Amino acid sequence: MTECRVLPLSLVAAVTLVLAAATAVQAQEPSVRVYADPPEVAVGESFRVVVEVSGVRRIESIATPEPFDFARYRSRPVLSVKVPGGEAAGTANSVLLTYVFDAREAGLFEVGPFRVIADGRTLETEPLAILVAREGNTEVEVRARITPSRVHVGDDFMLTAEIVGGPMTNHEFIPPDLFGIVERLSPAGSLSRTEWSWSARAAEEGEFIIPPVKVVDGDRTYESQPLTLVVGAPRVRVEASLGSQSIWVGGEFDFSLTVRGVGTLDEEPATPLPNDVAELLDVRESSFDLNGGQVGRGYSFRALRAGRFEIGPMRIAANGQTFETQPVSLVVDEVPTGDADPPGDLLFTGVPGQSFAYVNEPVVVEYAVLHGQRRDMGAWPVIGTKSWPAFEGFDVLEVRGWGGRDVVVDGRRYEKYFLRRVALRPIRAGRVDLGAATVEVSIRNRSTFGRDWTSVILTSEPHTLEVLPLPDEGRPASFRGFVGTLEAVSWVDRTRADVGDTVTVQVEVLVEGVLEAHLAPEIDVPGGFEVSDPEIDTNYARRGNGLQGTRTYTYHLTATTPGTYVIPAVEMSYFDPETESYGTTRSHPFTITVVPADAEAR
Numbered sequence: 001m002t003e004c005r006v007l008p009l010s011l012v013a014a015v016t017l018v019l020a021a022a023t024a025v026q027a028q029e030p031s032v033r034v035y036a037d038p039p040e041v042a043v044g045e046s047f048r049v050v051v052e053v054s055g056v057r058r059i060e061s062i063a064t065p066e067p068f069d070f071a072r073y074r075s076r077p078v079l080s081v082k083v084p085g086g087e088a089a090g091t092a093n094s095v096l097l098t099y100v101f102d103a104r105e106a107g108l109f110e111v112g113p114f115r116v117i118a119d120g121r122t123l124e125t126e127p128l129a130i131l132v133a134r135e136g137n138t139e140v141e142v143r144a145r146i147t148p149s150r151v152h153v154g155d156d157f158m159l160t161a162e163i164v165g166g167p168m169t170n171h172e173f174i175p176p177d178l179f180g181i182v183e184r185l186s187p188a189g190s191l192s193r194t195e196w197s198w199s200a201r202a203a204e205e206g207e208f209i210i211p212p213v214k215v216v217d218g219d220r221t222y223e224s225q226p227l228t229l230v231v232g233a234p235r236v237r238v239e240a241s242l243g244s245q246s247i248w249v250g251g252e253f254d255f256s257l258t259v260r261g262v263g264t265l266d267e268e269p270a271t272p273l274p275n276d277v278a279e280l281l282d283v284r285e286s287s288f289d290l291n292g293g294q295v296g297r298g299y300s301f302r303a304l305r306a307g308r309f310e311i312g313p314m315r316i317a318a319n320g321q322t323f324e325t326q327p328v329s330l331v332v333d334e335v336p337t338g339d340a341d342p343p344g345d346l347l348f349t350g351v352p353g354q355s356f357a358y359v360n361e362p363v364v365v366e367y368a369v370l371h372g373q374r375r376d377m378g379a380w381p382v383i384g385t386k387s388w389p390a391f392e393g394f395d396v397l398e399v400r401g402w403g404g405r406d407v408v409v410d411g412r413r414y415e416k417y418f419l420r421r422v423a424l425r426p427i428r429a430g431r432v433d434l435g436a437a438t439v440e441v442s443i444r445n446r447s448t449f450g451r452d453w454t455s456v457i458l459t460s461e462p463h464t465l466e467v468l469p470l471p472d473e474g475r476p477a478s479f480r481g482f483v484g485t486l487e488a489v490s491w492v493d494r495t496r497a498d499v500g501d502t503v504t505v506q507v508e509v510l511v512e513g514v515l516e517a518h519l520a521p522e523i524d525v526p527g528g529f530e531v532s533d534p535e536i537d538t539n540y541a542r543r544g545n546g547l548q549g550t551r552t553y554t555y556h557l558t559a560t561t562p563g564t565y566v567i568p569a570v571e572m573s574y575f576d577p578e579t580e581s582y583g584t585t586r587s588h589p590f591t592i593t594v595v596p597a598d599a600e601a602r
Contacts, residue, residue, distance in 0.1 A: 030055040032116045034125040041103045042133045043165055046074065049101065049111075049128065052082070054094040056118035062097060063115040070109050070132060071101035072192045103132045104194050106165070140165045144213045144224035151202045153234040153292040154261065158188065161213035161224055162195040176211035180204060181229070202231045234261035234292025238316050240272075240325035244384030245455035246338040246440045247331065249306055251385040252281060255299045257325065259316055263293035266317035271299070273311060273330075278303050303332045336385070338440050338455035345372030346381065347409065350437045350460025352424075358468050360483040361577050362423040362514045362547060364399060367437050369458065370407060370414035382442040383417060384455065389435030393467075394424040397514055399547065400540060423514050423547065425483075426467040434463040470575055474582050479573040484513020484547070486574045488521060490587035492567065498597045503529070503557040507570050507587065508550055515540070515549045521570045528561040528594060559594040566591050 030053075037048040053059060064077075082094040112127035144161040151157050163171055173196035178185055183203040190196045207230050212223035236259065243254035255272060259265065264287070271280055278301035286296040295318070308331050313324040347370040352363045367388075371381050399421045407416050419439065426432055437460045442453045470483075487510040497503050507521050515538055525531050534553040541548035567590040575582050 030118060030121060030123060032114070032118075032123040032125050034112060034114050034128050036128060036130050039129070040131045040133065043103050043106050046100060046102050047071075047130070049099040051097040051099075051114050051116070051125065052094050053097075053116055053118060053123070056121075058119055059095065060117040060120075062117075064099075065112055065114065068101060068111065069193075070105040070107065070130075071103050072195070074100040074102055104164070104192065106132050108132075140217075140222055142213060142215050142222045142224040144210075144227055146210065146227050146229055149228065150230045150232070152232045152261075153202050153205055155235075156199060156201050157229070158197055158199055159185075159210070159213070159227075160195065160197040161215065162192070163215045163217070163222060164194070172216040174214040174216065176213060178210070181208050181210075181231075202229075205231050205233050207231075236261040236318060236321070236323055238314075238323045238325050240312055240314060240328050242311075242328060242330065243382075244440055245442055245453065246333070246336050246457065247303055247385050248333045248336045248387070249303050251336070251387040251438070251440075252300060252302050253385045255301065255311060255328075257297040257299070257314065257316075259295045259318055259323070261292045262295055262318040263287065263289065264318070265295055266320065269297065269314050269316055272314055273299075273301060273309070277305065277307075277309055277330075277332075306332045306334050308332075336438060336440060336457045338457040340457050342441070342456035342458055343443070346370070346441060346443070346456065346458060347372075347414065348437075348439060348458035348460050351463050352434070352465065354465075356466035356468060357426055358483055358575065358577050359427065359429055359470050360425050360481050360517070360575075362397070362425050362483070362517065363394075363465065364421065364423050364547065365434070366421045367419040367439070367460065369417040369419065369439060369441055370409065371417065372412060372414050380415075381417065382453075383419065384440035384442055386419060386440070387438045388420070389437060391422075391424060391434075393426060393428060393432040394434075395427055397423045397425065397516055399423045399514070423517075425514070425517065426465065429467050429469040432465050432467055434465060436460050436462045471580075476573040476582055476584050478571045478584065479575070479582060480519050482513065482518045482572075482574045483577055484511065484518075484574055485576050485583065486511060486518060486572050486585050488570050488572050488585045488587045490570055490590075492590045492592065495591060496593045496595070497559045498595055499559050499562060500597055501559050501594075503559065503592060505555045505557060505567060505590075507553045507555075509553070509572065510550050511548065513547055513574075515547075515551050518551070518572075518574075520553060521572055523555065523570060524568050525555075525557060526565045526567070528559065528563050528565050529557040530560055532556040532558075559592075562594050562596050564591065564593050 032051065032053045034049065034051050037050060041047045051062065078098045080096045080098065082096055109130050109132065110127045111130065113124040116123045140163065142161055142163050144159065147158050147160070159175065161173055170193055175185060175198050178200065181202070181204055182200040185198050185200045188197040188199045207228065210227040210229050212226055215222045239258045241256055243256060247253050257269065273280070280299065281302055282300040284298035286298070288294040308329070311328040311330050313327050316323045316325070348367075349370065350365060350367045352365050354363060357363050369381060369383060405416050407414050424434070439458050440455055441458055442455050444453055488507060490505065490507040493504040505523070507523070509518065509521065511518055520534065532555065534555050537552045537554070539550050569589045570587040571584060573582060573584045
């Protein structure tokens with residue numbers, strides 16, 4: 001049985017409307033026929049296949065026989081209405097469905113039948129015979145083309161090859177070696193067994209001869225003629241864009257500038273927004289060497305006042321020339337304007353996992369968007385504008401985020417989009433309110449095939465923290481406010497030195513808590529030495545909540561006076577919130593003997 005392809009419903013609907021609008025003057029027996037125009041063609045020539053339906057008012061579907069192995073579709077089928085006139089006046093209209101093909105193989109071929117369902121009846125055409133003759137040159141040949149054949153560095157182009165006059169078998173297409181000419185060459189596929197395409201991106205400036213494409217058919221190999229590709233210098237293109245759809249007063253948003261076709265800028269661009277509109281928080285630089293180079297600037301702002309503003313045009317100096325971006329409209333609202341009813345598969349974390357803490361105890365809060373990977377969302381979410389609580393009553397320390405991107409909430413797996421991680425240290429006892437954070441998230445609408453984006457607003461829950469005072473009982477004299485745990489070890493590189501020698505003392509502090517929050521150890525170095533400021537090396541431990549690590553202090557002591565000296569033990573105290581008690585760590589003391597520089601010589 002011949003396989004058929006059903007015509008798309010949108011096209012069938014058009015047929016229905018056309019026939020419904022036509023008024024039959026006299027009854028006519030429903031019929032369908034198919035014919036080729038012309039019925040005889042040569043390989044490489046185009047021909048039409050026309051399906052004509054008459055005497056019906058409604059067409060439900062049209063099925064096309066599959067496949068047309070000897071030919072290739074050139075375009076979608078075209079609908080038209082045939083209105084009879086002259087001697088045929090008085091008969092009903094006919095609908096014509098026209099296909100256009102390119103003949104690919106010589107021979108006599110039979111196609112069909114075409115099957116039409118109209119007015120609840122099934123109609124079939126007779127099989128269609130098409131004769132395809134060889135061209136004047138009966139030799140099998142490979143035709144290759146480059147589109148476009150003139151490009152610039154960084155531009156994409158297509159290399160396409162087709163074999164003409166050969167049998168309709170599965171050929172092996174072998175592309176030429178384009179090493180050094182293109183950045184990449186990847187298969188783009190084909191709609192036919194006699195044609196194949198590759199996509200490429202030009203990487204080198206110049207005029208190049210592209211070697212032949214080879215096609216292997218069994219034990220025979222065919223080659224195309226060489227081609228010419230002209231690659232011009234990189235085109236400089238500047239782009240500017242906002243990273244948010246909803247921007248509000250107090251919200252942090254990003255503005256990006258991309259300059260393609262250059263490796264560096266001749267001068268730094270001016271800040272794109274005035275200080276009274278937005279506060280500049282950060283400028284991030286990026287650069288790439290591929291495709292003639294690319295330079296980027298990412299600007300982070302905090303909106304200060306509501307209104308409508310215009311960013312740019314920005315003037316960019318590069319390659320001895322000046323370029324301008326298109327102006328970008330900026331609308332700042334008093335409050336977020338996105339959809340406040342987000343999909344259930346989007347969550348926003350931003351609440352600490354504890355309800356009380358001691359003064360100076362770090363409370364870690366991680367702000368992240370969780371995405372449940374819904375199929376109908378169409379794409380991963382894009383993070384836009386962000387605003388944070390005022391953090392009143394806290395010292396705020398930024399903390400690195402560890403861990404994987406997958407998290408499980410209530411038995412469901414989410415992918416985490418990390419935004420910010422802070423360690424909040426309460427500075428006074430009492431009830432402290434941690435306000436809500438707000439973030440804009442853009443999600444692609446799958447129902448519109450990704451053309452539309454929806455801006456939704458996510459807000460974390462507010463939180464109240466009960467802050468307890470540090471107890472007075474048991475507080476060591478060496479306690480300087482650190483909450484967490486400490487362990488100190490120390491060593492020296494020598495215990496005997498000549499005057500003028502340098503003695504190295506190292507103190508390593510193992511910290512459970514915020515490394516930046518503990519104070520440097522106090523070393524009481526005796527007279528007889530000159531002491532340098534310590535060198536500090538910090539190593540974070542990638543485990544737990546990220547509040548672990550070591551900090552090493554290196555002191556260089558230069559001996560100045562002979563004698564015997566004691567480097568006393570380093571003592572550091574802390575309050576452990578887990579045990580609700582104070583602790584003290586001590587290193588070992590060291591005795592160092594300093595002798596005159598010429599003592600051994602005497």
